Amino acid sequence: MDIHEYQAKEVLAGFGVAVPDGALAYSPEQAAYRARELGGEKWIVKAQVHAGGRGKAGGVKLCSSDSEIHAAAEGMFGQKLVTHQTGPEGKGIYRVYVETAVNIAREIYIGFVLDRTSQRVMIVASGEGGMEIEEISATKPESIVRTSVEPAVGLRDFQCRQIAFKLGMEPGLVQHMVRTLQGCYRAFTELDATMVEINPLVVTGDNRILALDAKMTFDDNAMFRHPQISELRDKSQEDPRESRAADRGLNYVGLDGNIGCIVNGAGLAMATMDTIKMAGGEPANFLDIGGGATPERVAKAFRLVLSDKNVQAILVNIFAGINRCDWVAEGVVHALREVQVDIPVVVRLAGTNVEAGQKILAQSGLPIIRASTLSEAAERAVGAWKNDLAQATRVRAVV
Incomplete structure (x- = not known):
């Protein structure tokens, strides 16, 4: 689960990470008012979307008057911000963050991620902040500092000092850097985050260290432990299909193809x-309906897959161990009778009660294409889709 920049800053500030003064706004008028509340001579207006690269896409504006703030915010609200991370469809801007501008002397990159190879929290830092880490890695790989954290003892102050020294921090700023790194690590571990990124972490002209931008991502499966974090979820920034699936307890990832998949088990879904x-x-x-594939759950999965207008055929692939094939078959029949389905449906069942499941499908009277193996099911699903496509093309040609 991702959260917005302003939310990440609020979270990190609670762990001792220093951030610039800022305030949230939901309209151009409110943005100008927020700037007057904050005071100062210059402000940054930032579009709040779950994507990087906002500055290059026009989602970050430097303003020096009320009128400039109003114009900048008005140009953002209701628009789609398109960056290299959003794809061509972009993401809607429904709120902006107004922040007091600071005098930047230096920019640094700091990231905390899970390194699955070493099974450790990995700290990635670079003195070349302000750029995407991929760009830093490609252009200046020698600037990247990596430090892994031993989980039994946690992040130690000496490691933080080593990172500060390698980044060339002035002696008077080392202790500030230690507090910042320790705050990020505590937020990462205590809140079950999967990523904490500050880019840039800036050294100001008056020798302060501030998180000028911040991103945090959390483990969805751990959010039951952190209701204060799960409440920060913004569904307007998510794929509506994935959001709908999560609300129904289904594991779903939308892709760009046209063969809808309903499968039990993540490994089987990938296969x-x-x-x-x-x-x-x-x-x-990708759709994993999980181990408890009751008829109701299968029907929910069908409705979810059919909500994608790009789907032109559906492949149901169930290996019943914990499940029962007759339950799945009942769910398929129930869904096809309840929802108007005018595309080919291929069903492959294997495992517990497979004969009973096949019998239910055969006696349903519905145009269900059955298959015995996965390869056969895939070939029949693709073949049925191509046949439907060819028929539709012939109809259009006749018309």
Whole structure:
């Protein structure tokens, strides 16, 4: 789960990380008012979207008057911000953050991530802040400092000092850097984050260290432990299909293909997607309905997949161990009778009660295409889609 910049700053500030003064606004008039409240001579107006690269896309504006703030905010609200991370569809701007401008003497990059190879929290830092870490890695890899944290003892102050020294921090700022790194680490571990990124972390002209931008991502599976964080979720920034699935307890990731997938088990779902590709098709989604594939849950999965207008065929692939094939078959029949489905549906069942499941499908009277193996199911799903596509093309040609 991602959160907005202003929310990440509020969270990090609670752990002792210094941030510039700022305030949230939901209209151009409120943005100008917020600037007057903050005081100062210059302000930054920042679009609040879940994406990087906002500055290059026009989502960050430096302003020096009420009229400039109003104009900048008015040009953002209701617009789609398109960056290299959002894709061509962009993300809507519904709130902006107004922040007091600071005199920047130096920019630094700081990131905390999970290194799955070493099974440690990895701190990645660079003296070349203000750029994406991918760009830093490509252009100045020698500037990157990496430090792993031993989970048994946590981040130690001497490690923080080593990072500060390697970044060339002035002696008087080293202790400030230690507090900043320790605050980020505590936020990372105590809140079950998967990423904390400050880019840039700036040294100001008056020798302060401030988090000028901040991003945080959290483990969805741990949010039951942190209701104060889960409440920060902004569904307007998420794929509506994925948001709808999460609300229904389904594991879903939207893709760009046209063969919808309904599968139980993450590994089997990945294999199903690969097999569809090998058969000449493109999967429209990753969907794991989990171990408790009751008829109601299968029906929910069908409605979710059909909500994607790009889906032109559906492949149901269930290996019943914990599940029962007859339950899944009942769910498929129930869904097809409840929801108007005018695209091919291929079902492959294997495992517990498979004969009973196949019987339910056969006696339903519905145009369900059955398959015995995964490869056969993928070939039939892709073939059915191509046949429907060819028929539609012929109809358009006749008309």
